[in-house]
Amino acid sequence: MEKRREAAEVRPYKTFEEAAEQWLSYWKPTRTESRVKQVAAYLQSDIYPVIGRRALADLPSSVFRDMVKKIEARGAPTVAKLVLQVCNQVMRYSIAHDWVQRNPVAELRASDLMVIPKTKNHARVGEADLPALLHAIDNYSGEEQTRLAFKMMALTFVRTAELIESTWAEFDLDAARWTIPADRMKMATAHVVPLSWQAVLTLRRLQVLTAGGDFVFPGRDSHKRPMSRATLLMALRVLGYRGRMTVHGFRGIASTTLHEQNWPHEHIELQLAHQSRGAVSAAYNHAQYLPQREAMMQAWADYLDAQRARYAPPI
Structure with missing residues (x-):
């Protein structure tokens, strides 16, 4: 008792x-x-x-x-x-x-x-329209931070919340590594994102813009909160991609293209953080195939640069 x-x-x-x-x-x-x-x-x-x-x-x-x-x-x-x-x-x-x-x-x-409605596929452009999209982003006339958010989304193809809620404590730029903690991941296990040299340069510029704040993409009204999703959605409308492209669409573009380029399926799925990981194997799997994924992410960044170079203004 x-x-x-x-x-x-x-x-x-x-x-x-x-x-x-x-x-x-x-x-x-x-x-x-x-x-x-x-x-x-x-x-x-x-x-x-x-x-x-x-x-x-x-x-x-x-x-x-x-x-x-x-x-x-x-x-x-x-x-x-x-x-x-x-x-x-x-x-x-x-x-x-x-x-x-x-x-x-x-x-x-x-x-x-209950019967859960099937989610619609996120709108995204095809490979033929990718050069024009990247050109539009590079020439976005709004805030530089918003433009760089799109660039990082294209380079890393993480989920939107994983990007805009990121903090500087998650990054090791010298090692070209971004480790997203488990409590911010859909699968509830830490996720490693290898950073291409293009991504590192982008982040170096963001360090200057954020001036020592915690968030990589701070909000407009308060640096104590991250950027709003609405900021990115509005920017896509300004760029003329309403209904044609979503922020999440970069994940679909990367998945489709990397599969077409014959990168191993398991490497792509792991980089997309699609794989379900149990608690026992989480510590191992979050860094699995890391050397191979480093090569893949650098090749992906180089591919995006090549697509930019293909852009030709419409006649």
């Missing part, structure tokens, strides 16, 4: 809302403002009214199941999926802080509960 009292003192009573607010404070400093607002809105409008006041230990899987099914029933399956993801992160955070013993959301999969 005495041990139970001690355990109760170590693990204070927490409602889901109390836990979620503490998780949100921990999570949001490294996320974009738009993403933070989106998650906060889900919490306030979809989650707290249903389970906010309930004790963490009093939340079976069925409560989360019924909540997301109700959201799906109103015609918002994508929101339902994201709500489930947020709840999962809150419960994992709660386990880490000894507020609860198990995560009931871990027993649920969105695909088992």
